[in-house]
Amino acid sequence: MHRTLFPVLPLALVLVPFLSSAANGEGAKVWEVPMGGNAYVTKAVQEQSGRRGGRGMGRWDSADTVQSIYFRVDRPAELELSLKARAEGEARIRATVNGKPIEKDLKGAGEVSLGKVTVREAGYVRVDLQGLKKSGETFAEVEGLTVSAPEAVELNYVQNNEGNRFYWGRRGPSVHLGYSLPKGEPVEWFYNEITVPEGSDPIGSYFMSNGFGEGYFGMQVNGPEERRILFSVWSPFTTDNPKEIPDDHKITLLKKGEGVHGGEFGGEGSGGQSYWLYPWKAGETYRFLNRVKPDGQGSTDYTAWFFLPEKKEWKLIASFKRPKTDKHLTGAHSFLENFSDRQGYITRGALYGNQWACDVKGEWHEVTEARFTGDDIAQRKYRMDYAGGVKGKEFFMKNGGFFADNVKLGSQFQRESTAAKKPKVDFEKLEGF
Known part of the structure; x- marks a missing residue:
């Protein structure tokens, strides 16, 4: 539709x-x-x-x-x-x-x-x-x-090039939805759905679905014929050059799904990266699932699955081990960005819906509240072509294209409940569980 x-x-x-x-x-x-x-x-x-x-x-x-x-x-x-x-x-x-x-x-x-x-x-x-x-x-x-x-x-x-802001300004403002997770038991799983409306998917778009304190998982438009499902985890060592990361701070790839590329990334922090070439389509709804679980030895395992609508099954993207980390899932969020500075004059947008968190006891909790924020370019008001909000049962975000409508950063949103759509996931049957 x-x-x-x-x-x-x-x-x-x-x-x-x-x-x-x-x-x-x-x-x-x-x-x-x-x-x-x-x-x-x-x-x-x-x-x-x-x-x-x-x-x-x-x-x-x-x-x-x-x-x-x-x-x-x-x-x-x-x-x-x-x-x-x-x-x-x-x-x-x-x-x-x-x-x-x-x-x-x-x-x-x-x-x-x-x-x-x-x-x-x-x-x-x-x-x-x-x-x-x-x-x-x-x-x-x-x-x-x-x-x-x-x-x-x-x-x-964009007033000046301090901090390479001409480049960031040409990319346009990145915007985020920070979700309110349930209080009580630690959260181990996070589930989200994204629908990109037709015509809202120009080259350079990253529709990030499942973000957490140490990484992110979503889908990209990388070229006229190339689209990716991307999952990355930052190293605890702060650098933009992955070669500078000490061995005891490196992200370890534990497992990856068939056809998935595994490697490193740099430039905006550094760490472990995985991506799968997949021709996702605008107008269709896609489902994302993450697990964050400490290994009991001072590290934490991060795993991502993507639901294949044509096969009606979950596909493992990758599982990474992050050292010097002992925690469950925190900082659940989504974001929308343009990573091509040639495409910042084109509008992109997506709908984010049916968010759920599952705690360590296996209880699912619906997530219906989110806070809208922006990056440095948005905060400085160098670019103000961004918006976010609620459309019924879904949140939305859009950016780029120099549109006139604008939504205040820091706005709080609450979507309608989708209790009837609670995820039904047999965790033990997931590859890489």
Whole structure:
């Protein structure tokens, strides 16, 4: 059944083609929106080879390329826009602001007026740049977009590259649902279901279902023809380079399912990683199951299973041993992220439902409460195209694509009960139990 998330609403806007001489006058505030963290190649020749999108500003030499710059305003306002650009020779370009075009000639270096814009409601403004004619090898090098706005207006965009934030900003904001686990006996098992609506699964998406204090388990879109079920456990040794992990802190792969790749990962922490190539489909619901159990010798075993709807059986993904860890499952959560910085201008989203936790005595407890949070990029309000909430019996999250709707970080949600759908799992028949 086709299901959609909340719709993306267009931003009402009018473009006046001439810039007032009072752009930087009294009562105005000037903002500099850098290309590095706020621009994408949204149309390019690469699309013909199956590659969509890119980072702005690259080499701008094709008339087929469209580079798009994004920023957000917090209220209706009149803005004045100009480009900081340097042309090799002479060039003519078209700038389109939320669908309204204006053509400009470029020569040498300086600021080029794009006109006055009236934004009718809070939300994102998109400025598209496309080359028309050039005398040199490229149309221009664009440093950024200058926005002059009334003092009361606040702009949101990726402001600087401290901590590599241009990269993280291009990826877009990551968002999370932190689940309220039952109090009492320790939790050994966690169960969750994910449905990705059709059209909400662009390349670079990671729909993480079963997160816990030491790792995560979910499904990814890795390419036009490649999708994965991914399960990873962090090492207790903090590093982004797995080669630096001492032997007594390394994650050990105990067992993996047929066809599953097992290895290491780095870059965002380090540890043990496993993934299985599986062509999961948008519009279908998938089930995830984790077990976290101490081995009684100072380590803890983490195991993940994925339910195959076509075979109606659980498939072992992998089981890892984490040293210097003696605990059951804590920190149950889901998250939604984009791991491709070329795809941060595209919206993705998923529905998360029917969460259950099973304690060490074998009692299942329904999990119906969650807290919505975001990463550094979201917390800084560098990107505000994120949302989360409840749709009946399911939680939802979406991010990317520069949509106007926004949900406050820290919001608490409660979904409707799905007591009739309590998991029926014969633990002893699970491979790797």
